[in-house]
Amino acid sequence: MAKTAMDLVQAAKAAIQEVSVSQAQQMLREDSIALDVREPVEFEAGHIADARHIPRGLLEFMVGNHPDFQDKTRSIVVYCKSGGRAALATATLQQLGYSNVVNVIGGYDAWQAGS
Template identity: 50%
Template structure:
């Protein structure tokens, strides 16, 4: 029986993981940056310009959102430490997306390297 770690390890053999020292270039070249973490994780901080599509909804949103229908777009995915992003990238490849990559080490590696973190604006109830 396979574990989640087995599935992640298998996915990582089939997807492109961008090393941290090349992430900024990959982000500049990306048409879309997708944060596959849960909404509360995204609200705590994310990469600038990223859209939040939780891993559990990814395939459904990709199938219904016209802005994401173009399978030739360059898409960079990330999660907390890279497992969910690897699984998401593998799934997107199986859906026919041609240029999908994930960030090695995920958001944790990005933060630990002192890279900028964006935060959504707080609601103004005043």
């Protein structure tokens, strides 16, 4: 039986760590990197201060060459609009060897509501 996009998101969420907005804010105060995986138009409309931007569709191809992501042990806080793309991106980063990656529950929508 074929899987749906939501099936893939749920499988990713089962394999990753998720944090609340307040936990993410604390992590960013402690030198974690914010990674926005939304599309360019979404990023340009607003984003977390100092966030790095790599769209989800290009993540596997760009992250290894990005200077801020050379240390695979550095803490990364991943977000998208509501959490689905970021869950997939977080799982992908783990598969690529990044060991300290979390997804923000509720994504940028929750961030805006909570900040």
